[in-house]
Amino acid sequence: MNAFRFLGDMTHLFSVLVLLLKIYATKSCSGVSRKTQELYMVVFLARYMDLFTDYISLYNSVMKVVFITSSAAIVWCMRRHPQVRRTYDKEQDTFRHVVLVAAAFVLALIFNERFTFREICWAFSIYLEAVAILPQLVLLQRGRNVDNLTGQYVFFLGAYRAFYILNWIYRYFTEGHHSRWISWLSGLVQTGLYADFFYYYFLR
């Protein structure tokens, strides 16, 4: 594992933990899109179905469990926590996220490495992850002031994507590792969405 990949994983982990701690410490999820969080939970569940079938390393397995549980904890807080759920901006968070799930699923059925359950789940999770931030971006643009922590959350997520692309470039040259084109393309789309956000974020 190279440094880019590790930094990518760490910024990804950090973004999720920052968000969870923010919600837990302030007992408020104001400015956080529950739809984006639900999409991420679906992404992790679909991608890490291989947890028990393909063992890569202890590091990978632990991280998979951490991502699934932390994203589930965020969704649980926003739906069930007696104080937190009252602070959810339901009227603002109107993005039709089911459309994204359906589109990602159809894409995964058409474009996959192999027409198997595992590969379709994997491709589905990659496509969905690329667009899962959209409800959050829409919510951020509606709110007048971007909350510091919510801004940081998106910042760390963006850093994660950037590091992963550097990781693929690095692996391409050092290991001759051909990262699958599905991840390349989706990764670029995803990073582009963040770049667009930061452009406006820093203008403000």
Next chain:
Amino acid sequence: TDKPKAHDEL
């Protein structure tokens, strides 16, 4: 046929 590679990234 070759066995599909496992996904080694997160």
